[in-house]
Amino acid sequence: MKDLFSGDDHIVVALDDVCVNVSCGLHPWERHPERPTRLMISVRLYAPLSTPRAADAPIIDYDVVRERIRALESEGHIDLVESVADRIVESCFTDERVVACALSIRKPDIYNETRGAGIDLFRTRTRWSAGQ
Numbered sequence: 001m002k003d004l005f006s007g008d009d010h011i012v013v014a015l016d017d018v019c020v021n022v023s024c025g026l027h028p029w030e031r032h033p034e035r036p037t038r039l040m041i042s043v044r045l046y047a048p049l050s051t052p053r054a055a056d057a058p059i060i061d062y063d064v065v066r067e068r069i070r071a072l073e074s075e076g077h078i079d080l081v082e083s084v085a086d087r088i089v090e091s092c093f094t095d096e097r098v099v100a101c102a103l104s105i106r107k108p109d110i111y112n113e114t115r116g117a118g119i120d121l122f123r124t125r126t127r128w129s130a131g132q
Helices: 064-076 081-092 125-130
Strands: 010-022 035-046 100-107 117-124
Touching: 010 064, 035 064, 035 081, 064 081, 081 100, 081 117, 117 125
Parallel strands: none
Antiparallel strands: 010 035, 035 100, 100 117
8 A cells, every 4th residue: 555645754554454344335246244245454544753753652553443444344234435434534533643544445356357446545634524
């Protein structure tokens, strides 16, 4: 996943390829609860780095985002991966220091001729908060 944020010193907290089985999709074959769709989700959290050394900065706990992703498995059917992304973005901004986040969501098993279909999304706290 390519880092999209540029600017002042910052830290990027990453979760790569978290795999979950979620009932997700518009196609009829994606609507069977006994056969959920495998999603691979990667997340980047961007926060200003205000200390001279990264080790001196308070940590950003990515477990909050990981737990939110894992909870998707028990939330019933979700039509769009964009809706999945919105649920994850909400958890990304629980830490006030996070000013932006990037997500990549892929359905790796949806088509035989590709490694995966999905979306990439970049959100800033400012725009996300304005939409609330």
